[in-house]
Amino acid sequence: MDKMEEESKVSTDVCSLPSWYSKFKEVTIETKLIHLSMDFIQYLQSDGIVLPKGCELPAHATEGRCDSNSDEDGSDWDDEGSSDAMRPSFPQLVKTIFESIQELGGSVFPKLNWSSPKDAAWINCDNTLRCTVPAEVVLLLKSSDIISDTIASLIDKSGQDSAFTLCLRKWINVHPSGEFRCFIKDKRLIGVSQRQISNCYKHLLDSIESIMTDISCFFEDNHISNKFPLRNFVMDVYRPCKGSVLLLDFNPFDKAVTNPLLFSWDELNRVAPVLPELRLVDPSSGIQPSQSVASRLPKDAVDLATGEDIHKLVDLLKIQKKTED
Ligand SMILES: Nc1ncnc2c1ncn2[C@@H]1O[C@H](COP(=O)(O)OP(=O)(O)O)[C@@H](O)[C@H]1O
Ligand SMILES: [Mg+2]
Structure with missing residues (x-):
């Protein structure tokens, strides 16, 4: 492993939620950390979507899914022709997920180490990562390419089965205009960007000073730089x-891994300004395309991913089912 690879491994490790959660518990969203066994990881990596025993989707969710996924013989989402006896069994894990969801108020946002399954949000009825039962957590993890890449890189890195941690975070209704990405260089806050750059939020333009005061005070008062183990890092608030x-x-x-949003990496790597700079999308500068449009995904894929066109999803699932038969 060369020096750059080594540095990038260290920064991914320390940015992994289980690595930093206990130090920043008081200033972040309440989270339950659940160790995942190698058996469960192998199940996540296996083909097909057969949910474990005792892991049932809520009625409102299966109604939606059965309407769109059942074929003429009425077979539905999670059986794929397999009998209950053939379903995998992880009773202790399912129970722990269930109890954690209850303790966190009834709905959670799931992550595996440092990644959320955001590419699979379309599979949930409301098109978000909100989960209220263990089956929704498992289905999201199992359907996400991001999660499968994260598993592959964790296996490469450590090969140990202690490496996999499911993080269930209390669900909060995040308003995108309140999200900011903060760039920290040599332990100093140098820039802050609006997080969702496909929209202009006019009310933010009138609050530039108070946004910067709030974020700078948060950063200083909580000694973020002293507590976080890297000199250079990016923090989302x-x-x-x-x-x-x-x-x-x-x-x-x-x-290679973090979007600089309204900055560029060239700018961020240059000498740091004396005072941190806040960047917002302003109406005159034009609005940035959304990330899926910017990456030029075919429109069908964008519609599928955003749940815009349910008929395309039905067609895709029918084709997939035929290929499997
Ligand atoms: N606890 C939560 N409840 C609801 N939405 C959340 C929660 N945590 C994060 N989000 C939303 O999901 C987005 C991605 O979260 P993040 O933890 O950064 O995942 P990733 O690192 O996979 O991008 C955030 O920008 C926010 O909009
Ligand atoms: Mg992130």
């Missing part, structure tokens, strides 16, 4: 209202 800031996530200060 949520500011639901004036005077209130919550830590959401840490990301590597690395152009």
